[in-house]
Amino acid sequence: MKDEVVYRNPVPEDAEEIVAFYNRVGGETTYLSFVENEYPLNVEEQKANIISTDQQPNSVMILAIVEDQIIGLGTITSGSKIKARHCGELGIVVTEKFQGKGIGSELIRRMIEWCKSNGITTKIQLDTRKDNTMAVELYKKFGFQIEGELKNTTLIDGKYYDLYVMGLML
Numbered sequence: 802m803k804d805e806v807v808y809r810n811p812v813p814e815d816a817e818e819i820v821a822f823y824n825r826v827g828g829e830t831t832y833l834s835f836v837e838n839e840y841p842l843n844v845e846e847q848k849a850n851i852i853s854t855d856q857q858p859n860s861v862m863i864l865a866i867v868e869d870q871i872i873g874l875g876t877i878t879s880g881s882k883i884k885a886r887h888c889g890e891l892g893i894v895v896t897e898k899f900q901g902k903g904i905g906s907e908l909i910r911r912m913i914e915w916c917k918s919n920g921i922t923t924k925i926q927l928d929t930r931k932d933n934t935m936a937v938e939l940y941k942k943f944g945f946q947i948e949g950e951l952k953n954t955t956l957i958d959g960k961y962y963d964l965y966v967m968g969l970m971l
């Protein structure tokens with residue numbers, strides 16, 4: 802049977818599971834900016850983040866849930882400064898077991914639609930490791946273009962990795 806995926810915005814009560822999710826997936830992949838148990842927010846900070854994101858007209862978090870468990874998560878984070886508030890930074894992760902099933906695509910589709918309708922966001926940007934082929938192809942599928950490269954930005958076990966800076970004009 803196909804897993805039924807529910808997509809919804811978080812409520813403060815989700816904070817504990819969101820922090821646990823991030824800390825777990827940090828250990829599943831080297832493509833995130835943090836390693837296992839290195840997610841920078843604790844539960845109280847995540848609760849505050851959920852409330853403040855909900856109050857910002859140009860930031861959003863969308864959870865992907867299967868059988869009451871968070872299995873994926875997408876974020877658009879934007880500032881409030883007049884000159885930069887039109888740019889949203891996209892973040893996304895789907896837990897290993899559920900990758901390749903279209904969940905990342907659906908999260909991105911929903912985030913793009915949300916940005917188009919918020920009346921502020923006109924550009925979505927992100928950076929991703931150059932060797933993260935799946936993510937790069939996924940972003941290109943939605944029209945993101947490579948705008949530049951950042952050299953030696955990530956260091957893992959003594960090896961440096963470059964990042965692509967990618968952007969989508971809405």
Ligand SMILES: CC(C)(COP(=O)(O)OP(=O)(O)OC[C@H]1O[C@@H](n2cnc3c(N)ncnc32)[C@H](O)[C@@H]1OP(=O)(O)O)[C@@H](O)C(=O)NCCC(=O)NCCS
Binds near residue numbers: 832895899903929
């Ligand atoms: C990147 C990530 C979010 C994608 O989520 P997902 O649910 O697995 O993605 P989907 O199944 O919706 O999309 C797969 C898309 O990736 C691309 N893709 C999949 N497998 C691929 C492969 N072997 N080679 C190249 N591209 C591939 C395709 O564009 C594909 O779309 P299509 O099926 O319509 O052709 C997920 O793999 C992930 O969380 N990875 C680890 C964390 C991460 O890298 N986050 C992004 C940091 S910038």
